[in-house]
Amino acid sequence: MLVALGGDGTMLRVARAVASSRVPILGVNLGTLGFLTTCGFADLPETLAALKAGECWVESRHLIQARRSSRPRQRPELALNDFVISRGPTPRLIELELSVDGETLTRYRGDGLIISSPTGSTAYSLAAGGAVVSPQAEVFALTPICPHTLSNRSVIVRLGAVIEVRLLTHGVATFFSADGQVGTEIEVNERITVQRSRHAACLVRRPGASFFQTLRQKLGWSGSAVEAGDR
Known part of the structure; x- marks a missing residue:
């Protein structure tokens, strides 16, 4: 087991770094949100006791991968949350052509496109108006x-789909990033192909923890929780 001290950014870096090993990650939140972490620092003794008693469980989260046509021999980039193609500092629109399983879906003119995993649906995609997706749902969100x-x-498209994005705009600096951490500039007519990775992140969870509970607590979801006695 690997213990990661930090916030969600730390969890994203660690998940990519150990993706091929499937080692369980126990995240201790020292940051602001800690949506992906197991517990806060104050809860660590209780969490370790639950772990010793065999009460914790491991949740598998899909990673996604991307290949760039300009770098065919390079290993695919991995992401737990999302890949983003976006304009640089120049305040001009970019145009992107989006295809799914070889069929052209549409062309977007705007600031960019987020290709999100189920885990990443509550990150940048949510801020851009995307849907909240359960981590167990095997889908991409294209926002x-x-x-x-x-x-x-x-x-929303199936996680088994092959997604291809092509940059059509000349003269506007455009960047490709993985989990908002690994970013490089891309070229006009370059194609980025995104699909499900065979790797997964294994996140340690406390007894009774759930995605929707985290959604309410961490993101201040305004929906009313229905207690069992109120039904």
């Missing part, structure tokens, strides 16, 4: 960033 239209919305 445009500030699209210049009244009709574009987040699109």
Whole structure:
């Protein structure tokens, strides 16, 4: 087991670094949100006691991978949350062509596109207006960033799909990033192919922990929780 001290950024880096080993990760939140972590620092003794008693469990989260046409021999980039293609500091629109399983879906004109895993649906994709997706749902969320239209919305496709994005815009610096941490500039007409990775992150969970409980506690979800006695 690996113990990660930090916040969600630390969890994302660790998940990518140990992706091939499937080692369980116990995250101790020292940051602000800690959506992916197991517990806060104050709860660590209780969590370790539960772990020793065999009461904790391991949740598997899918990673996704991306290949760039300009770097065919490079290993695919991995992400736990998302891949983002976005314009640089110049305040100009970029145009992206999006295909799913070889079929052209649409062209986006805006600030960029987020390709999110189920885990990443509560990160940048959520802030951009995307849907909240349960981590057990085997889907991608494709969420445009500030699209210049009244009709574009987040699109949900199966996690087994092959997603391809091509940059069409000349003269505007455009960047590709993994989990908001690993970023490089991309070229016009470059194609980025995203699909499910065979790797997964194994996150240690405390007894009774659930995704929806975390959603209410960490993100201040305004929905009303229904207690068993109120039914």
